[in-house]
Amino acid sequence: MTDTTAPVLELRGLRKSFGDQEVLRGIDLAVHRHEVICVIGASGSGKSTLLKTVNLLEGIDDGQVLLQGEDISDPRVDVDATRARIGVVFQQFNLFPHMSVLDNVTLASRKVHRASRPEAEANARRLLDRIGLGDFAAAFPDRLSGGQQQRVAIVRAIASDPELLLLDEVTSALDPQLVGEVLDLVTELKQQGSTILMTTHEMHFARNVADRIVFLHRGEVVEQGAPAAVLDDPQHPALRAFLARVHAA
Amino acid sequence: MTSPAGAGTPLVTPAPSQVERERQLYRRQRGRRSVTVSVVSTLVVVVLAWIGIVNTPGWAAVQQSFFDPQVAWETLPDILLGLWLNVRILFAASIGVAVLGTLLAVVRGLRNPVFFPLRMLATGYTDLFRGLPLIIVLYLVGFGLPGLGVFPRLAPEFWGTIAIVLTYSSYVAEVLRAGMEAVHPSQRLAARSLGLSHAQTLRLVVLPQAIRKVTPALMNDFVSMQKDVGLVSILGAVDAVRSAQIAQAEQTNFTPYLVAGLLFVLISLPLIRVTDAIARKQQQREQIGGAV
Numbered sequence: 276m277t278d279t280t281a282p283v284l285e286l287r288g289l290r291k292s293f294g295d296q297e298v299l300r301g302i303d304l305a306v307h308r309h310e311v312i313c314v315i316g317a318s319g320s321g322k323s324t325l326l327k328t329v330n331l332l333e334g335i336d337d338g339q340v341l342l343q344g345e346d347i348s349d350p351r352v353d354v355d356a357t358r359a360r361i362g363v364v365f366q367q368f369n370l371f372p373h374m375s376v377l378d379n380v381t382l383a384s385r386k387v388h389r390a391s392r393p394e395a396e397a398n399a400r401r402l403l404d405r406i407g408l409g410d411f412a413a414a415f416p417d418r419l420s421g422g423q424q425q426r427v428a429i430v431r432a433i434a435s436d437p438e439l440l441l442l443d444e445v446t447s448a449l450d451p452q453l454v455g456e457v458l459d460l461v462t463e464l465k466q467q468g469s470t471i472l473m474t475t476h477e478m479h480f481a482r483n484v485a486d487r488i489v490f491l492h493r494g495e496v497v498e499q500g501a502p503a504a505v506l507d508d509p510q511h512p513a514l515r516a517f518l519a520r521v522h523a524a
Numbered sequence: 525m526t527s528p529a530g531a532g533t534p535l536v537t538p539a540p541s542q543v544e545r546e547r548q549l550y551r552r553q554r555g556r557r558s559v560t561v562s563v564v565s566t567l568v569v570v571v572l573a574w575i576g577i578v579n580t581p582g583w584a585a586v587q588q589s590f591f592d593p594q595v596a597w598e599t600l601p602d603i604l605l606g607l608w609l610n611v612r613i614l615f616a617a618s619i620g621v622a623v624l625g626t627l628l629a630v631v632r633g634l635r636n637p638v639f640f641p642l643r644m645l646a647t648g649y650t651d652l653f654r655g656l657p658l659i660i661v662l663y664l665v666g667f668g669l670p671g672l673g674v675f676p677r678l679a680p681e682f683w684g685t686i687a688i689v690l691t692y693s694s695y696v697a698e699v700l701r702a703g704m705e706a707v708h709p710s711q712r713l714a715a716r717s718l719g720l721s722h723a724q725t726l727r728l729v730v731l732p733q734a735i736r737k738v739t740p741a742l743m744n745d746f747v748s749m750q751k752d753v754g755l756v757s758i759l760g761a762v763d764a765v766r767s768a769q770i771a772q773a774e775q776t777n778f779t780p781y782l783v784a785g786l787l788f789v790l791i792s793l794p795l796i797r798v799t800d801a802i803a804r805k806q807q808q809r810e811q812i813g814g815a816v
Binding site for chain 1: 710711713714715716717718719720721724728729732733736
């Protein structure tokens with residue numbers, strides 16, 4: 276059952292394989308209320324898989340995922356109801372192209388949380404206004420720039436007040452000049468107290484906004500801590516090599 | 525009205541330059557020439573074909589037995605009455621096909637292993653009914669099912685409608701399934717991540733996008749069904765084709781068939797135009813900014 280003193284999210288010995296390739300090798304990680312955690316690591320280190328297992332979009336082979344102290348990796352758990360408590364934003368936005376921006380944002384509120392349409396729309400319009408996209412409520416996603424689409428996707432994910440927000444490389448598909456507007460919105464969410472677990476390649480952003488940085492290497496957490504400690508004083512050779520490559524780029 | 529894209533100062537279009545005016549003139553001349561060539565060549569082909577047919581040895585006899593305006597006018601009311609039955613069958617069959625076709629497509633798209641038997645059943649169904657000629661399905665359903673002796677006496681048009689629904693559902697199911705597979709998996713992922721159930725994801729996210737993708741193909745099936753509705757005549761239903769057959773026997777003249785045929789073309793024309801327009805619109809949307 277929901278335990279308010281427990282971490283929002285806790286991973287215990289999480290394991291996941293694709294065929295004979297072990298992608299996650301016993302991950303232990305806790306995300307506390309109002310914390311922003313950035314997971315970094317080379318491609319193929321298991322970052323995206325980690326986020327997918329948290330939201331039960333990917334099954335796990337062993338270990339536990341606890342949301343507010345409740346084991347959501349238990350097969351008896353209502354998967355849809357659990358997913359509704361977690362917001363996800365994808366690298367490729369994945370807005371629904373056949374729905375207006377407003378319908379995209381209100382879909383979960385209306386269909387999953389059973390809010391009335393006026394109620395859901397009022398909430399959505401308030402959120403869209405806040406990110407400066409109020410005029411686009413009736414527009415369809417293909418009329419928006421990548422940065423605008425991603426900000427709508429973030430609003431869609433937070434529209435029904437999730438307990439945890441998962442952001443999977445939300446700026447990787449964007450032109451460099453659009454990255455800023457999306458990261459500014461994430462920063463704003465942190466200031467409002469959202470609990471966020473995100474993967475990112477934006478080291479500068481991770482340094483300034485993350486409470487903790489977790490370095491994933493070959494499916495294991497090999498180093499974690501405050502941004503300054505992890506980024507400026509790396510201990511593990513793999514992290515040193517990774518940071519050297521990132522800074523060289 | 526706010527314009528989402530490109531809001532800003534309105535553009536003042538300057539007068540076209542000398543170069544642009546020259547290009548426009550050239551394009552207009554080319555356009556006129558193309559239209560002239562196509563009109564003339566079409567006319568030549570049509571006239572040649574007409575002369576060819578009219579000068580065949582049997583033309584006089586054919587003209588009398590297929591193109592008799594007197595017979596056409598006299599038999600028109602009966603055939604129109606029959607056509608009304610075709611239209612009603614078409615309406616009922618469309619609803620049946622939409623329901624059964626969607627159901628089959630959804631079942632065939634189920635991935636969970638526990639649905640394996642259902643999926644096999646749906647696959648077997650579409651394989652069977654896409655392979656069976658409609659005429660044979662009509663005979664089996666129209667004469668076989670009533671023969672079982674468990675159904676009350678029902679009109680032949682009822683059984684004809686059932687046969688058409690059975691056959692066309694299998695085509696429509698395949699088209700819809702192709703459309704559903706063309707919806708990117710990330711759309712399902714996004715829907716499920718919001719907490720939508722499998723059924724909600726299908727209904728609200730996958731199917732609307734799938735239907736949009738395959739609208740031209742669905743319309744094509746619909747037009748095809750519209751004319752196949754005429755086959756219910758073989759069960760004895762007095763539709764346009766059957767009325768034409770009766771009139772043909774009475775008048776010993778084939779003109780009624782031509783009348784029925786033209787009427788079928790007439791009712792399908794609006795839909796064919798709509799199909800073309802939808803396909804064109806879709807193409808335009810997908811090719812924004814491209815010249816070819």
